[in-house]
Amino acid sequence: MSTPKVIGTETEFGITLKGVARFNPAVASALVVGAKQGVTMNDWFKEALLLSEDAGNWGAGVALPEGTGVNRVLANGARFYVDHAHPEYATPETTNPLDATLYDKAGEETLRQSSKLASDALGSASSFGLYKNNSDGKGNSYGFHENVMLDRRLPFGEIVRLLPTFLVTRRIIGGAGKVGVENGRPAAFYQVSQRSDFFEEVVGLETTMRRPIVNTRDEPHSDPAYRRLHVIYGDANMSEVQTFTKIGSLVWFLTALEAAALDGIPRLLDPVLAGDVVSRDLELTQELPLVGGGAATALEIQQLILQRLQAFGLAPAGVADEWADLLDTLGRSRDEAADRLDWVAKLTVLRGFAERGVAWSDPKMRAIDLQYHDIDHSKSLHRRLVETARMRRLFTDGQIEEAVTRPPTDTRAWLRGTCVRLFSSEIASASWDSLVFTNLDGELSRVPMMTPHGATEAELGDIVRASETASEMVTRLGGADG
Amino acid sequence: MAEQERRQRSKPKGSQRALENLPVVADRTQHIDDLLDEIDTVLEENAEEFVRNYVQKGGE
Numbered sequence: 001m002s003t004p005k006v007i008g009t010e011t012e013f014g015i016t017l018k019g020v021a022r023f024n025p026a027v028a029s030a031l032v033v034g035a036k037q038g039v040t041m042n043d044w045f046k047e048a049l050l051l052s053e054d055a056g057n058w059g060a061g062v063a064l065p066e067g068t069g070v071n072r073v074l075a076n077g078a079r080f081y082v083d084h085a086h087p088e089y090a091t092p093e094t095t096n097p098l099d100a101t102l103y104d105k106a107g108e109e110t111l112r113q114s115s116k117l118a119s120d121a122l123g124s125a126s127s128f129g130l131y132k133n134n135s136d137g138k139g140n141s142y143g144f145h146e147n148v149m150l151d152r153r154l155p156f157g158e159i160v161r162l163l164p165t166f167l168v169t170r171r172i173i174g175g176a177g178k179v180g181v182e183n184g185r186p187a188a189f190y191q192v193s194q195r196s197d198f199f200e201e202v203v204g205l206e207t208t209m210r211r212p213i214v215n216t217r218d219e220p221h222s223d224p225a226y227r228r229l230h231v232i233y234g235d236a237n238m239s240e241v242q243t244f245t246k247i248g249s250l251v252w253f254l255t256a257l258e259a260a261a262l263d264g265i266p267r268l269l270d271p272v273l274a275g276d277v278v279s280r281d282l283e284l285t286q287e288l289p290l291v292g293g294g295a296a297t298a299l300e301i302q303q304l305i306l307q308r309l310q311a312f313g314l315a316p317a318g319v320a321d322e323w324a325d326l327l328d329t330l331g332r333s334r335d336e337a338a339d340r341l342d343w344v345a346k347l348t349v350l351r352g353f354a355e356r357g358v359a360w361s362d363p364k365m366r367a368i369d370l371q372y373h374d375i376d377h378s379k380s381l382h383r384r385l386v387e388t389a390r391m392r393r394l395f396t397d398g399q400i401e402e403a404v405t406r407p408p409t410d411t412r413a414w415l416r417g418t419c420v421r422l423f424s425s426e427i428a429s430a431s432w433d434s435l436v437f438t439n440l441d442g443e444l445s446r447v448p449m450m451t452p453h454g455a456t457e458a459e460l461g462d463i464v465r466a467s468e469t470a471s472e473m474v475t476r477l478g479g480a481d482g
Numbered sequence: 483m484a485e486q487e488r489r490q491r492s493k494p495k496g497s498q499r500a501l502e503n504l505p506v507v508a509d510r511t512q513h514i515d516d517l518l519d520e521i522d523t524v525l526e527e528n529a530e531e532f533v534r535n536y537v538q539k540g541g542e
Contacts, residue, residue: 014538021535085540137533142541207542232542352518367529368521370536381521388517 002258002314003226005251006093006149006411006452007100011107011236012086012142013375014131023049025085030070032087032128033080035117037072073430075405075421077413078103080110086142087111087130092413093432093452097248097316099408102395104243106403108132108375113404115375132236133373134194137366139182141198143207144236148251149220149452150227154258156216159229160203162262164213164271166253166305167233169288169298171196171278173326174246176235177343179350179360179369188280189360190350192343194235196279202271207232213271221432223450229254238373238382240394241340245326248319252309261312266301267291274298282347284330303327339392345385346372412455415447418464419473426470437470445474 015032017023027048031039070082077092089107094100111130119127135141175192183197191197204212217230231250237243256262268274269289277286278298287295296304306323309315329337338344349372350365358364372381385391407417412433419427419435428436428444435447449455460477467473526532 012541014536016536019531019535025538025540083542086538131536136536136538138537140538140541142538348514349517349521352514356518363530363533364525366533367526370533371525379524379526381524384517384520384524388520390513390517 002255003149003151004095004453005255005316006095007097007247007251008091008093008147009100009104009107009247010088010090010143010145010147011104011132012083012088012144013111014133014136014142014373015086016129016131017049018126018129020050020126026082028128029082029085029087031118031121032111032115032130033070033072033082035114035121073416073420073427074110075407075417076103076106076403077407077411077417077420078107078110079432080114087114092407092417093411094408094413095410095453097244097251097319098394100247101240101244102399102403103408104247105240105395105400109400109404112375112377129379130375131370131373132238132375133176133370134236135178135182135197137178137180137182137369141182141195141211143232144195144234146231146234146247146250148229148231148254149222150229150254151258152220152225152227154227156227158257158260160214162257162265162267163253164202165266165268165301166250167213167231168268168271168275168278169301169305170234170246170249171275172284172298172302172330173242173249173323173341174234174237175279175341175343176237176373177346177369179365186276186280190282190347191279192282193275193279195233196275199233199272199275213275222452226452235342236373237342238380239340239342239345239391241322241392242342244394245319245322245340248316249306249323252315252319253305255314256309256312259312259314262305262308265305265308266296268301282334284334299327299330303331339390342372342382345382345391349381409457411453412449412451414457415449415455415460415464418457419470422464423470423473437474439471445471447474447477 015025015028017028027045031045072080074080079090081088089110091100091103091107094103115128115130134144171193176194178191178194181188181197185197198211199213200210201212203214203216204210205216206212207215211232213233215230215232220226220228234246237246267290269291274288277288284299285297287297289295306327310320326337326340334344335348338348346369350368353365354360368381371379374380377383386393407413416430416435426437428438433449437445463476464473467476
């Protein structure tokens, strides 16, 4: 049996203070992340928030008050924290693409609730704006990362050899769409991808400069028999169907890669250059040179990879149909995919305004691009499309709200989130792979969780439910590794 | 999910399709017009300032 595919995503959100040109984004992020923990606007924050009139050192240079909640573990098992100058949300560990998508959307809801609390504390003068996108249009990018657990016996060289072609061509179903170009890359009025402009290498360790298509970061946060592949190439998506298909196709691809079932699939001759081409190929007709001669379009390569995976089997539930249908739609009539793909939906809106005489260089086009990703339902253009049934959904608002406070049951996120809900006063610290509790005498006890698909409700539900306190639970666990 | 989609999109064939396409196209144009009008009402008031102020350093 192959290694269980434990999956999670990390999203950094863009943050603004409405109507204020210069503010300190690290302080703003701390106010949003800490809002539910009672970090509220006081004189110190008022001053610090507006401190950086001249802040060449964004986020740096301001020491936050002791105890400010900039690193929270939530009742759904997620982590919510300040990463440099952004609020960042990392989903709890999940075992399938549908749950990964649900908890990705729960991240938006978490930000929405927290930013409303933080904005209320600002009074009527201003409010925070939060954006689930990946670029400010001025050469700065912030990440969306997918994490997938792999068997460490899979040689990393195989990942480097075969994954870039999949990731680059996956843009056509994973792109969030962007007006313009950054980072000195070839001209375009509109691109498939928010992130493509920022990738400069095939493989490497960096995430903030000279970004690689395959990132070599090796922090498993688990038993080192597993590798946590950290995929930094993707765009963050608003569309639920798109998030599901993007993650699901990756997970399926990696499952087949582990089984050595992908030999002979097409490989791009120059993945970095191909990334530029794919992101600008709105008509999906550009051929990309392949290793060993010949060329194929991104759509053709995706179809070939899908065929190979269909022959291999083991598709995560729902992924094969959704992916095949998206590729069919793109092959037949791109605009019909506007009900599922952010980049096509956004293009449809922008083209409508262009036909009304708005120039592509007009700030209004860039504003529409940004506002598509606003997580405030009253402002979000994506939300307008969903509410008017122009875009399909996978979940109800109620399901997403529930996922804000309820962990997945089939990974260690269940124990983490359940302990946050039941025993928060006894938690000394919580991380991905352990929980540390303090008892009444101030003694610490540590519960390791080295198996990402362990410490589940099925394994530990009876023990946790029978315990009145964390101390009782720890005694019952008997120090066993969940 | 996908099956439902395909059913929704299955269209009549041949000349029947040509006839039925006319009102659909008009309908679509109307829909996009309604959508653009609606978007105009929720767009940030000062697009230029909004875009200029949107600066995000220190990512990843």
